[in-house]
Amino acid sequence: MNEALSFALLAFTSFFTLINPLGTMPIFMTMTAELDQSNRTKTAKKASLVAFFTIIAFAFSGQLLFSFFGISVNSFKIVGGIIFFLMGMDMLQARLARMKVQDDQVKSYVNDISVTPLAIPMICGPGAMTNAIVLMEGADTLMKKIALITAIAVVMLLTYIILYSSSKIIKILGETGNTVMMRLMGLIVMVIAVEFFLSGLRPIVDEMFHA
Template sequence: MLQYILLCLTSLLTMINPLAVMAVYSGITADLDRRHARRIALRACLIASAILVAFALTGELIFDFFAISVHSLRVVGGVLFFIMGYEMVQARLASMPHVPRKEAGPSLDGASKDVALTPIAMPMISGPGTIATVIILMHQGTNLTQKSLLVATVLFSCLLTFLLLLGAQPIMRRLGEQGNKMLTRIMGLIVMVIAVEFFFSGLTPIVREMLQLPLK
């Protein structure tokens, strides 16, 4: 049980990559007052948590409807995670637009909602890699308790991301560019290791099925 919880927490946090989210969020909200910046962080994390929980609960049904096997998802997810991990090892953070302070009133609220949904909620927090992760982890859950723990871990990860976003500006200043790149590279290595595990856990049963060998 503890091993499954640690797997869920490690996988989600490395795929979400709060450091990258913080860097993008800091750039987007650099010219905003704290109230609007917090509103963007809260809205983004609520949207992301809703998306991830929805896919965790319905992902297998969607795959059954389209006759997609979880093994195939693990293979594709492993490739996707490896690419994302490689990008993180290279310390490449996407360049994102920001919301200027001069936009006031309703226009600022509209802009805040836009950037909260895209790019922060999607694809930064609940991107394709994170969505694939929750679906795979949900399938790996052997009972209702483990599946419930996954949902709780998703909510906890989004809550932790929200708390980190609240302190994004001072944290990013203290880390500096080099510190941010170093931690991003470390998280990238973790993502690549998880990617290899996912890839071969999906490829092995596919190859055995092709060779018509019994599963152990």
């Protein structure tokens, strides 16, 4: 039992660090600034659920999927880095804050952004997927598997709560505060994107030179 609890704690801390819901919050705030409270809540809920089921799917079958399609984690990191960089560029130029959503397009907009980019790759990115695969391989007992799934569920619940709470932050900051915060976070997202890109590219380049 103690072994399962230790494994659950390891899973929780690693997933919370990799997913980093506090880092996702500014992007969520920016992309949902034009939505009302109910649609913002719906977006947070759907993004968290999609990310949860995606991580669980990768935990149980990720290694098979990667092998079947010939995809490497490093390639996934490169693509994720490009997506992050383009998103950070838009945030830095304050483009996302001016996104207006028509009433008849709200449902479609919520469905689109809750899956991509919020759920994938912001919440459920290459790091979280890889972590799920590695930890599932180490879960050699039923209790450890249950502990892993529970830890992922708790992290996703905390992610939802943090994203849901961002509505209050939007009201406190106001339009000017949101724009300033978005530009600052855009710069940070671009730095993260470069790190993602290089961490995926470096092993591929090393392999090419050694070959």
